[in-house]
Ligand SMILES: Cc1cc2nc3c(=O)[nH]c(=O)nc-3n(C[C@H](O)[C@H](O)[C@H](O)COP(=O)(O)OP(=O)(O)OC[C@H]3O[C@@H](n4cnc5c(N)ncnc54)[C@H](O)[C@@H]3O)c2cc1C
């Protein structure tokens with residue numbers, strides 16, 4: 001059975017490289033590269049593996065500004081067949097709810113599908129909400145935290161990694177699966193893939209008109225949550241630092257004994 | 261996304277200074293916004309003296325009748341017929357919020373044959389426990405749980421619903437919020453409520469903890485949040501006689517569609533004999549420990565202090581110690597009296613887990629390691645020298 005698999009990817013700043021400017025208390029972003037959200041790459045890899053086994057088509061989907069095209073190009077270079085950029089001024093300011101609604105509308109427009117993949121969470125916001133919300137909008141079951149995936153006939157079995165162990169769960173297709181890093185090792189793009197991603201026109205851009213949604217249910221107006229304030233966490237510790245030496249160790253021992 | 265910089269911009273840079281996310285740069289005498297990263301906080305808009313920044317128009321949603329919604333609910337997660345600590349933590353926090361709003365506090369309990377847990381919740385101050393008992397709810401599955409809770413919420417209309425930010429909670433809460441058509445804030449570390457507007461101010465870390473954001477959900481109810489385990493204070497057991505709250509059993513109606521997912525088995529690997537969250541002393545090791553062997557040294561120190569061993573993700577990934585020991589954003593959030601960090605650099609994802617510690621001590625051979633900035637006391641040195649000496653010093657007393 002050939003599979004049609006949709007993978008939702010997000011372009012994010014590499015938060016590992018984000019630093020705080022101690023003077024202004026803001027994030028320093030210069031030179032911080034944009035990457036495909038790491039867990040989304042695992043989701044894409046799994047979709048490509050499943051296509052290798054079962055045949056079918058992998059479509060990647062992202063909602064974002066035009067610069068997200070580079071993420072889609074990379075996905076094509078890795079082996080995705082088709083990519084769609086959802087970009088429109090009306091999508092601006094989406095929280096996870098509006099994002100998931102927009103993604104759901106696009107997936108419905110793609111027609112019948114067997115499987116939707118997302119990453120567990122995006123490293124810029126760390127919410128892990130878009131996947132399950134999307135599954136609800138599509139009215140399909142969700143299997144989150146997938147560390148292993150297997151498909152047989154019309155049924156998927158997933159090893160879900162949880163805090164204290166794991167769970168084996170199965171469901172008929174279609175379902176939405178969210179990927180964690182244990183799932184696989186994402187492949188590198190091939191030279192031919194990179195060539196393809198630039199030469200062939202496999203990327204489409206859809207806006208409000210294509211999705212046929214009510215503008216007020218999207219973007220800022222369609223977002224129930226709002227950012228009220230942002231601030232850099234401050235730290236109240238004394239930071240009394242000593243070079244190593246007998247004296248320092250003794251002081252430390254005294255401190256510890258006084259404390260406990 | 262999609263903020264416009266108008267021709268009027270002279271590139272003065274005020275907005276770049278104001279942006280807490282640092283996503284504005286000045287290029288060719290014009291501000292440029294990294295649209296993908298902007299969260300529309302409006303700091304730039306307020307800073308601009310030239311009205312050169314334009315935001316997407318905001319259409320006020322017609323406020324549905326929010327006054328119908330009253331009461332604070334918490335979802336009391338249980339596994340294998342035991343309440344999770346986060347359930348009691350949310351009861352503690354929920355009580356404070358309910359008092360400000362002057363409404364009752366309700367605990368939702370789903371499972372099978374768990375009436376004693378309902379009693380435990382009442383003993384910890386719940387005004388009402390709504391108990392849904394059904395064999396289909398014995399172990400968690402998204403859709404049956406979402407069905408039961410969504411129908412209770414639609415029927416009884418609480419204004420706030422809190423769920424623990426566990427793997428279960430973060431699977432359930434977004435599904436529920438989408439079904440209820442309301443907002444959800446993930447993994448909150450602080451909650452406050454305004455008496456006037458009855459608004460829940462939900463504070464959470466973003467960008468790997470580099471930034472905190474306070475989120476509100478002004479026009480939808482219930483206001484939903486998942487709450488990070490280990491951060492809030494547990495409700496005390498009520499010492500007086502019989503608890504005053506009431507237990508109410510609710511009916512369970514599931515659809516065939518809800519039962520599509522089958523759980524074939526549940527395996528517990530990290531048996532939680534180790535209770536990091538409750539430990540008074542934690543001796544934690546990172547990549548700087550260097551190997552599995554040296555972790556024994558940390559164990560010795562921990563033992564001498566009556567504590568347990570923690571670890572950074574780097575040490576766990578290296579296979580020197582089990583994941584159950586990991587502290588931080590993707591590990592445990594801890595609040596010991598003493599946290600002794602050995603060979604840990606202090607990445608934000610790690611230090612996010614130790615903010616609640618009374619005293620943080622760092623041993624690191626790099627004097628510039630960020631861990632010193634979030635420590636009360638530090639020694640710049642090799643842990644292979646410092647720890648044996650410390651052990652000797654401690655044992656000599
Ligand atoms: C999404 C995400 C989630 C994460 N979650 C977590 C989490 O929950 N917990 C967590 O810990 N990390 C987490 N991380 C990883 C985190 O970013 C860091 O990579 C990790 O904490 C680094 O571990 P470390 O400090 O042990 O190693 P390093 O950063 O490599 O630091 C080792 C330190 O040891 C010092 N050292 C070396 N040798 C010695 C010696 N002989 N004596 C004394 N000092 C010595 C070095 O100077 C250095 O400072 C997460 C990352 C991401 C992206």
Ligand SMILES: Nc1ncnc2c1ncn2[C@@H]1O[C@H](COP(=O)(O)O)[C@@H](O)[C@H]1O
Pocket residue numbers: 008009010037039040061062063064096099103117118119120121122123125126127128129130131
């Ligand atoms: N704008 C977006 N476009 C496409 N996919 C997204 C977008 N935002 C989130 N996702 C998907 O949802 C997952 C969870 O994101 P989040 O809820 O933001 O942590 C991500 O790993 C992506 O797979």
